[in-house]
Amino acid sequence: MFADIxxxxxxxxxxGIWGHxxxxxxxxxxLHSLQHRGQEGAGIVVTxxxxxxxxxxxxxxxxxxxxxxxxxxxGTSAIGHVRYGGAGKGGLENVQPFLLHSQSGGLTLxxxxxxxxxNDLRHQLEMQGSIFQTTSDTEVLAHLIKxxxxxxxxxxxxxxxxxxxxxxxxxxxxxxxxxxxxxPNGMRPLSIGKxxxxxxxxxxxxxxxxxxxxxxxxxEPGELIVINDEGLHAERFSLSASSAMCTMEYVYFSRPDSxxxxxxxxxxxxxxxKMLAKEAQIEADVVTGVPDSSISxxxxxxxxxxxxxxxxxxxxxxxxxxxxxxxxxxRERGVKMKLSPxxxxxxxxxxxxxxxxxxxxxxxxxxxxxxxxxxxxxVHVCISSPPMKNPCFYGIDTSTHEExxxxxxxxxxxxxxxxxxxxxxxxxxxxxxxxxxxxYGKDCGQCMACFTGEYPTEIYPDTLLxxxxxxxx
Numbered sequence: 007m008f009a010d011i012x013x014x015x016x017x018x019x020x021x022g023i024w025g026h027x028x029x030x031x032x033x034x035x036x037l038h039s040l041q042h043r044g045q046e047g048a049g050i051v052v053t054x055x056x057x058x059x060x061x062x063x064x065x066x067x068x069x070x071x072x073x074x075x076x077x078x079x080x081g082t083s084a085i086g087h088v089r090y091g092g093a094g095k096g097g098l099e100n101v102q103p104f105l106l107h108s109q110s111g112g113l114t115l116x117x118x119x120x121x122x123x124x125n126d127l128r129h130q131l132e133m134q135g136s137i138f139q140t141t142s143d144t145e146v147l148a149h150l151i152k153x154x155x156x157x158x159x160x161x162x163x164x165x166x167x168x169x170x171x172x173x174x175x176x177x178x179x180x181x182x183x184x185x186x187x188x189x190p191n192g193m194r195p196l197s198i199g200k201x202x203x204x205x206x207x208x209x210x211x212x213x214x215x216x217x218x219x220x221x222x223x224x225x226e227p228g229e230l231i232v233i234n235d236e237g238l239h240a241e242r243f244s245l246s247a248s249s250a251m252c253t254m255e256y257v258y259f260s261r262p263d264s265x266x267x268x269x270x271x272x273x274x275x276x277x278x279x280k281m282l283a284k285e286a287q288i289e290a291d292v293v294t295g296v297p298d299s300s301i302s303x304x305x306x307x308x309x310x311x312x313x314x315x316x317x318x319x320x321x322x323x324x325x326x327x328x329x330x331x332x333x334x335x336x337r338e339r340g341v342k343m344k345l346s347p348x349x350x351x352x353x354x355x356x357x358x359x360x361x362x363x364x365x366x367x368x369x370x371x372x373x374x375x376x377x378x379x380x381x382x383x384x385v386h387v388c389i390s391s392p393p394m395k396n397p398c399f400y401g402i403d404t405s406t407h408e409e410x411x412x413x414x415x416x417x418x419x420x421x422x423x424x425x426x427x428x429x430x431x432x433x434x435x436x437x438x439x440x441x442x443x444x445x446y447g448k449d450c451g452q453c454m455a456c457f458t459g460e461y462p463t464e465i466y467p468d469t470l471l472x473x474x475x476x477x478x479x
Contacts, residue, residue: 018102018118018401019043019209020177020196022085024184024233026204030079032217033086036206037067039213042261043118044088047101051114052081053181058112062087062101085179087116100142103177108152111180113159115151117144118209119174119194120401122465127169147176160185160232164243167230171463173252173400173453175225177207183234187243191250191462192227193400193453195266198238205233210264224267250453250462254402256441257391258299258362267451269442272302277440278390278432279306279360286311286430288386290356294318296373297345303390304360313358318351319373345373353381363391364420367411371424378425387426392434392457393417399465400453434458 019040023029033050048070049062059079063070067088087102103116121127124143127150132138136149150166151159159180167176173193178185186207188196199206199219206219214221225231228244252259255266262272282303293315295304308315322344357377364370374385393412407413411420421429432440434457443450455461 018090018116019088020085020116020118020175021087021206021208021213022083022177022179022184022186023201023204023206024083025235026201026206027082029082029084029204030076032201032206033084034067034071034076035217036208036213037086037088039216039261040088040209041067043209043259044090047089047098048087049101049103049116050076050079050084050086051103051105051179052079052084053112053179054081056181058105058107058114058179058181060103060105060114062098062103064098064101083179083184085114085116085177085184099140102142102144103179104140104142104144104148106148106152113148113151113178113180115144115148115176115178117142117147117174117176118196118401119189120172120399121146121170121174122172122399122463123170124172146170151178159183160230163187164230167243173463175209183232185230185232186225187230188225188227190228190244190247191453192225193250193252193462195251195255195260195264196225198222198225198231205238207231207233210260210266212261212264215263221265248449248462249451251451252400252402253391253437253441253452253454254363254456257437262302274441275299275302275362275390276306276309277442278437279303279308280310281436281440282360282388282390282430282432283307283310285433285436286358286386286388288358288388288428288430290358290384290386292316292318292351292355293358293360294351296359296361297321300360300362300390303362307358307360307388307390311358316348316351318348318357318359318377320346320348322346345376347376347380347382349380352377355382356384356386357382358386358388359426360388360390362389363394364389364411364424365394366409367420367424370426374425384427385425386428387421387424387430389429389431391432392437392454393420393431394456396456396459398456399461400455402456 021036030052047064048067051060085103103114105114121143124146127146131149151162154162154165156162174189175194175196176187199214199221201219228242230243232239256274260271264271293308293313295301377385395412397406438450453462
């Protein structure tokens with residue numbers, strides 16, 4: 007479903023390549039593959055071994071770059087970024103990669119995730135004389151790197167990373183090397199590929215298929231990797247904590263053709279739907295999914311339940327972006343513009359509507375209403391994830407309990423609010439089993455904090471709003 011009407015926005019996406027004659031063009035295509043992770047801005051910075059040069063802008067990758075701009079980015083190595091407005095406000099100044107110049111050399115960096123102690127670090131740096139140009143927490147790392155007393159960039163980065171906390175996949179580049187780092191919990195996806203003799207790095211493996219690269223391996227939690235003309239060197243900047251990959255990557259964020267930690271996203275979502283069907287045990291005439299991220303789960307649900315799967319909801323792919331204030335009234339109108347029921351499919355039918363999550367409930371309510379207006383006799387809403395009761399502080403834009411309908415309402419109350427005949431959420435245990443994880447809690451390999459309230463890291467006071475501090479006690 008479209009993030010701007012759903013109330014749940016994707017993570018950012020990072021891409022990089024070292025040692026290829028068409029670095030800028032390949033990065034452009036890589037960012038295209040990651041466009042679903044952010045539509046508010048995009049940027050590319052290249053190096054020819056002597057200087058860094060970049061272009062960034064607001065909008066989609068196609069809005070920011072054309073043939074002339076790509077050709078102007080001469081160099082054999084590059085990093086790129088697509089963003090949505092997570093931590094920090096919008097505006098061109100917050101579009102990455104950030105490009106910094108100093109007497110000791112240039113540095114460019116991009117980031118996917120969120121630093122939970124960024125506000126505290128920013129305050130400390132400002133007290134020491136740092137002046138910030140953006141509201142992004144990514145700039146905090148840049149200042150920490152530049153203020154480090156070490157000589158080698160690798161050591162500067164390791165020193166800076168020792169001070170930041172949270173979820174992050176960083177990609178940095180100087181004139182002579184590319185450095186990537188993943189947080190000690192491995193909460194963000196990041197992998198390494200190879201195209202010919204050139205190494206590349208991407209938030210998702212789907213980018214490798216487009217550029218003709220071969221997947222090499224995932225970046226390990228707490229790992230720092232340096233890529234230069236001498237090859238690839240890997241080491242740890244931190245002991246690996248319990249692995250805690252964001253569960254919403256499997257449920258919603260990542261593209262179905264991507265693999266994360268050896269698990270295919272489409273397969274995981276299909277398994278989520280199968281498990282959901284077993285837990286729901288609903289009698290109905292037709293199963294339909296809310297486009298696009300819920301289609302795989304709906305197919306799995308239909309197969310297990312023995313109920314026909316049909317395209318009961320169609321997404322209008324030509325609406326484009328609307329630059330209007332997202333009030334609730336306009337949010338509801340946006341649902342009608344972008345999603346339409348197929349009357350002949352749902353008319354006089356008991357419909358199972360499969361969706362991946364419920365955040366505020368506004369969109370789900372409108373879709374249920376549309377299906378009933380189209381003649382559905384019953385609408386049973388089945389969600390292929392547990393109730394999202396707790397805010398995320400690691401990069402998803404649900405940072406308060408106020409934004410989450412499941413935080414303040416029971417399942418039955420939510421059912422009444424959205425107007426469904428029944429409402430079923432997948433259990434926490436069923437979610438982990440469907441994805442292919444064993445264990446529970448901090449040993450399951452997944453971050454389940456938005457469902458269970460068990461955060462894999464310490465949550466810093468400056469991350470929370472005043473009333474959130476009371477709720478977290």
